[in-house]
Amino acid sequence: MVLRHEYLDQLKKWKDEQVIKVVTGIRRCGKSTLLEMYREYLKTQGVEEEQIISVNFEELEYEELLDYKVLYNYVKERLHETKTTYVFLDEIQQVENFQKAVDSLYVKKNVDVYITGSNAYLLSGELATLLSGRYVEIKMLPLSFSEFFELKRSGDKDVLFAEYMKNGGLPYVAKLGNDSEKIDVYLEGIYNTIIIKDIEERQKRKENDSNKRKITDIALLKNISKFLASSIGSPVSIKSIADYVTSSGRKVSQNTVDDYVEALTEPYIFYPAERFDILGKQLLKKNQKMYIVDLGLRRHLLARERYDLGFSLENIIYFELLRRGYNINIGKLGAAEVDFVARKGDDIHYYQVTASMVEESTFEREMMPLRSISDNYSKTVITLDRFTLGNYDGINVVNAVDWLLGGK
Numbered sequence: 001m002v003l004r005h006e007y008l009d010q011l012k013k014w015k016d017e018q019v020i021k022v023v024t025g026i027r028r029c030g031k032s033t034l035l036e037m038y039r040e041y042l043k044t045q046g047v048e049e050e051q052i053i054s055v056n057f058e059e060l061e062y063e064e065l066l067d068y069k070v071l072y073n074y075v076k077e078r079l080h081e082t083k084t085t086y087v088f089l090d091e092i093q094q095v096e097n098f099q100k101a102v103d104s105l106y107v108k109k110n111v112d113v114y115i116t117g118s119n120a121y122l123l124s125g126e127l128a129t130l131l132s133g134r135y136v137e138i139k140m141l142p143l144s145f146s147e148f149f150e151l152k153r154s155g156d157k158d159v160l161f162a163e164y165m166k167n168g169g170l171p172y173v174a175k176l177g178n179d180s181e182k183i184d185v186y187l188e189g190i191y192n193t194i195i196i197k198d199i200e201e202r203q204k205r206k207e208n209d210s211n212k213r214k215i216t217d218i219a220l221l222k223n224i225s226k227f228l229a230s231s232i233g234s235p236v237s238i239k240s241i242a243d244y245v246t247s248s249g250r251k252v253s254q255n256t257v258d259d260y261v262e263a264l265t266e267p268y269i270f271y272p273a274e275r276f277d278i279l280g281k282q283l284l285k286k287n288q289k290m291y292i293v294d295l296g297l298r299r300h301l302l303a304r305e306r307y308d309l310g311f312s313l314e315n316i317i318y319f320e321l322l323r324r325g326y327n328i329n330i331g332k333l334g335a336a337e338v339d340f341v342a343r344k345g346d347d348i349h350y351y352q353v354t355a356s357m358v359e360e361s362t363f364e365r366e367m368m369p370l371r372s373i374s375d376n377y378s379k380t381v382i383t384l385d386r387f388t389l390g391n392y393d394g395i396n397v398v399n400a401v402d403w404l405l406g407g408k
Contacts (some may be wrong), residue, residue, distance in 0.1 A: 002143065002151040002171070004034050006323065006395060010138050011038045013115070020131060022123065023116040025140035026268040026293050027198075028190050028295065030171045031116040032056060034140065035088050038114075051080050058092040066094060072101040084110045093117040106134060114326055119198055120266045140194060142294050143169035144323055145404040147390070151175070160400045165312055168296025187300040195221060197356045198267045203309055215263045218244070220252065224260050228270050229301040233311030235275070235287035235330075268293055273318065276329035276341050278373060289330055291318045308385075310355040313400060314339060317353045317382055336369040348377040357381065357388035357397060370395050 007023070011034070014021050022030050039052055050232040053075055065071040071089075079085045087105060092098045092115040105111050117123075118335050123137060126311050149157060150166050151174050167173050167183055176182050215221060227244050228236065256335070264270050271291050275284040292298045295312055321328050321342050331338030331350065350373060352366045356403045370379040371393070381397045389397050 020135040021114045027118045054088040057094040068097045068101040089115045168294035314353040350379045352381045356385040
């Protein structure tokens with residue numbers, strides 16, 4: 001079991017603070033394992049077993065607790081009388097009106113609450129209103145390449161990166177090595193669970209929302225997900241998706257497409273990145289880009305298609321920047337584009353991503369937008385080749401594998 005230090009440290013930092021700790025992320029990214037690690041940490045700090053209450057709603061033995069009142073009474077009866085009780089509720093979105101139970105536990109003395117969920121709806125609507133200012137969100141992703149490398153413990157880093165790029169970073173997939181047959185079966189199970197089970201739960205939550213169309217056409221949903229997976233690194237719009245679906249023989253409205261895209265972003269399969277006008281310093285609403293949370297899932301979706309190596313690398317860099325705490329936009333500079341404008345507080349960093357800088361035309365194409373930016377924030381090109389590394393008039397060219405393993 002690879003220690004997820006980044007997320008574990010965040011839980012430690014918020015221990016005993018009067019806020020609900022909410023861990024979110026795609027199914028099977030390691031949320032349950034993280035809570036298990038954290039419970040073991042608590043025990044090393046003197047927390048006794050009877051101070052810990054843990055419920056995983058994916059386990060059948062807790063099915064009766066899917067009623068929020070029953071859940072609340074179950075936890076309440078087990079609270080420690082004199083010491084802090086640490087309450088862990090895993091995949092809480094399966095409990096209808098769970099926010100009422102969570103809020104009631106939150107207001108009790110000596111109760112420290114931790115919940116996980118696999119859908120962004122967890123922190124929207126009524127819950128966000130009810131628990132406003134009462135929670136912190138820890139956004140969990142599949143294994144970074146650094147974590148993947150630590151899990152493997154041995155081997156050539158470039159070879160392991162090729163495996164990571166092919167199979168992705170879901171923790172269980174990483175343990176399967178290169179057994180493609182098992183990996184494909186496992187990824188198909190996760191994908192179908194998200195598409196069918198999570199969407200079904202979404203329907204139940206939104207059945208009273210007249211502004212949202214029901215997601216009833218699974219074939220259409222899968223068709224749109226394949227389009228988005230094939231379009232990472234390229235600007236997309238609701239109109240372009242609708243046009244694609246129509247060209248394949250199925251006429252669909254833009255409003256319907258918008259709802260289906262939302263249904264694919266809520267369970268953390270796809271992440272949108274808006275474009276940002278670097279000169280005008282404003283967000284642009286048209287033609288955002290979408291990135292898929294795991295390249296193993298992308299390969300599963302596009303098993304019979306070839307796709308660009310550079311865009312796959314761009315996808316990996318996007319999520320690494322998220323892990324490092326940046327807010328990310330796509331930079332627009334006149335007719336040119338900067339792959340990522342990464343912000344953290346007052347710090348801004350510009351990134352270009354390309355598979356290779358060896359060809360002179362590619363070198364100039366990637367450098368040109370960065371050279372055109374007149375401010376003094378740092379500028380970096382991340383590439384897989386090792387022949388063009390160095391500093392060019394203040395623009396750093398770094399190797400992607402080294403950068404992912406901790407290089408700047």
